[in-house]
Every structure is written in C-alpha cells, then in structure tokens.
Amino acid sequence: MTTLTAFADWLAASPLPPLVTSHDWLVPAIQVVHILAIAAVLIASVHINLRVLNVLESDVALADVAGRFLPILWGALGVLALTGVLLIASEPNRAIFRTVFWVKLALATLATLATATQPRLALTGGQGATMAGGGQKVLAVLALILWALTVYAGRWIAYADSWPGAPG
Amino acid sequence: MSINTIAHALADTSLATALSDSSWLFGTVESIHVLALTLVIGSIALVDLRLIGVGPARGTADQVLRRLLPFTLGGFALAAATGSVLIFANPIGYSQNFWFGAKFSLLALAGINALAFHLFAQGKLLVDGALAPRVSGAISLLLWTAIIVSGRWIGYTI
Numbered sequence: 227m228t229t230l231t232a233f234a235d236w237l238a239a240s241p242l243p244p245l246v247t248s249h250d251w252l253v254p255a256i257q258v259v260h261i262l263a264i265a266a267v268l269i270a271s272v273h274i275n276l277r278v279l280n281v282l283e284s285d286v287a288l289a290d291v292a293g294r295f296l297p298i299l300w301g302a303l304g305v306l307a308l309t310g311v312l313l314i315a316s317e318p319n320r321a322i323f324r325t326v327f328w329v330k331l332a333l334a335t336l337a338t339l340a341t342a343t344q345p346r347l348a349l350t351g352g353q354g355a356t357m358a359g360g361g362q363k364v365l366a367v368l369a370l371i372l373w374a375l376t377v378y379a380g381r382w383i384a385y386a387d388s389w390p391g392a393p394g
Numbered sequence: 395m396s397i398n399t400i401a402h403a404l405a406d407t408s409l410a411t412a413l414s415d416s417s418w419l420f421g422t423v424e425s426i427h428v429l430a431l432t433l434v435i436g437s438i439a440l441v442d443l444r445l446i447g448v449g450p451a452r453g454t455a456d457q458v459l460r461r462l463l464p465f466t467l468g469g470f471a472l473a474a475a476t477g478s479v480l481i482f483a484n485p486i487g488y489s490q491n492f493w494f495g496a497k498f499s500l501l502a503l504a505g506i507n508a509l510a511f512h513l514f515a516q517g518k519l520l521v522d523g524a525l526a527p528r529v530s531g532a533i534s535l536l537l538w539t540a541i542i543v544s545g546r547w548i549g550y551t552i
Contacts, residue, residue, distance in 0.1 A: 250550075257546055258539075258542055261428070261542055265435040265436040270450075385421045
C-alpha cells in the first residue's frame with residue numbers, strides 16, 4: 227500500500243497528469259484507442275484459440291495462424307499498457323487503489339499466457355500438420371473465458387469503490 | 395408519437411427501475427456491450443483491411459468475409475440487445491443527447507455502406523486493383539471508429 231501510494235504520488239507529480247487533463251476530449255479519446263486495442267487483442271485471441279478448437283481457419287496450421295495473430299496481440303497489449311498508464315495518470319489516486327483493477331491485470335496476464343503458449347503446445351504430426359490435445363482445447367476455452375472476464379473487470383473499475391484509507 | 399413520449403414511456407417501465415435500483419445490473423450489461431462491440435469492430439476491421447489489401451486475414455476477401463461474418467453478426471446482435479437494455483437506464487437523457495443521435499446516424503451510414511458494398515463492390519472482389527472494394531473498406535473503418543468515438547462520448551455528455 228505504501229509503495230502504491232508512493233507510486234501514485236510520484237505519478238501525480240510527473241508531467242503526465244496535467245498533460246492528459248489539459249483538454250476535456252483527451253481522456254475519452256485515449257479510452258477510444260484503449261477500446262480499439264481491446265478489439266485487436268480479442269480478435270487475435272479468438273483466431274488463435276478457435277483455431278485450436280478447429281472452429282476458425284481449421285485448414286491452416288496453428289503455427290501459421292499464431293504467426294500472423296501473435297504480433298497483433300503483443301502490439302495491441304503494448305498500446306493497452308501505454309493508454310492504460312495515461313488513463314491512470316488522469317486520476318492517479320483512482321484505479322490502482324481498487325481491487326478489481328489488480329484482478330483485471332491478473333486475468334489479462336493469465337489470458338495472455340494461455341493464448342501465447344498455444345502454438346508451443348501443439349503436437350506436430352506427419353507433414354507438419356498440427357494437432358491439439360484435449361488439454362490444449364480446454365486451455366483454449368479457458369483463455370477465451372479469461373479474456374471475457376478481463377473486459378468485465380476492466381469495465382468494473384469505473385464502478386468499484388477504492389480501498390478504505392486509500393488516498394483521494 | 396414523438397421521441398419524447400417514447401422516452402418517457404421507457405422511463406416508466408420496470409426495467410428502467412431495475413437498472414437504476416441495482417448496483418450491478420447496468421455495469422454487467424455494459425460490460426457485455428463492450429465485449430460484443432469489440433468483437434464487431436475486430437471482425438469488421440479484419441474484413442475491411444483485407445478489402446484494402448493489408449492485414450493478417452488469410453485467403454481472398456470473399457473467404458475472409460464469409461469466415462468472419464458469423465462473428466460480426468453475432469457480436470452485433472449481442473451489442474444491439476445489450477444496447478437496447480442500456481437505453482432503459484436513462485431514456486430521456488439519451489433521447490436528448492447529441493452523441494447518442496450521432497451514433498445511430500453513423501450506424502445507419504455503416505448499414506448503407508454495407509448494402510452498397512453488397513450491391514456494387516462485392517462482385518468486383520476478384521478484379522485485380524478494383525477500387526470499389528478498397529473504398530468500401532476504408533469508409534467502413536472510418537465509420538466504425540466514429541461509432542466507437544460517439545458511443546464513448548455519450549458517457550461523458552449524458
């Protein structure tokens with residue numbers, strides 16, 4: 227809590243808060259970029275995990291699908307981290323003092339790990355064809371559920387109360 | 395019947411009361427709305443980028459369109475259903491909100507663009523360097539981004 231308070235104080239004293247709050251339209255504009263990046267993360271994860279489940283692009287090797295969509299996942303996560311920091315900077319004493327914010331980060335981390343490890347788990351069969359085992363398919367379903375929960379937790383940051391005794 | 399009369403009638407329903415009384419109902423429906431719209435914009439963006447000639451989607455534009463259409467339609471149905479519920483939370487406020495009107499006008503334009511694509515551009519997908527599919531894809535990308543912008547702006551102006 228003290229580390230977090232120190233971080234919030236440091237962020238509040240940095241040039242970021244006055245910058246992102248200098249115009250009324252800037253915070254919602256950053257949120258739009260954040261939402262577009264969520265769309266990119268989800269469509270990339272949907273492609274990778276539904277390929278594992280043989281629902282999408284089932285005529286193409288998983289490695290090929292992952293090769294095209296994992297860079298999009300990483301790039302969009304970078305945009306989310308950047309816009310996320312800017313959104314926190316707009317109100318340094320808000321999001322990071324709510325449990326649901328940390329739940330969201332944990333869910334996003336698990337969902338990313340579950341999605342990004344998919345191409346490594348595929349068994350290589352004859353002629354380079356890839357097959358997904360039962361466990362891998364369960365992981366694919368889990369990854370998609372985790373992404374949905376991440377969005378839910380993310381939206382909930384706006385409604386949850388801060389911890390008792392949090393600055394603000 | 396005017397918009398104002400409809401708005402007042404919606405505000406007088408038990409759904410409107412439930413949304414304002416509950417601490418979790420609005421946020422939950424809104425989360426599903428966000429999830430649905432990201433699916434819509436993600437799948438549409440892949441098709442639009444493919445029409446323009448870039449992006450990660452594999453296959454011809456027609457194949458990409460057919461492959462992703464269930465995601466676009468399913469996401470849109472879910473977004474429309476949850477969006478309809480959200481209106482009940484503040485029907486009078488929404489009916490008087492500029493960005494709410496802008497969002498629906500842009501949705502109508504996106505629908506017209508999709509229809510124009512179907513009528514005039516879809517048949518030219520296999521023509522090398524055809525301009526119509528590219529223009530249609532670019533317009534769609536701009537319109538859907540503008541829809542997200544106006545949707546987000548409703549929350550700040552309501």
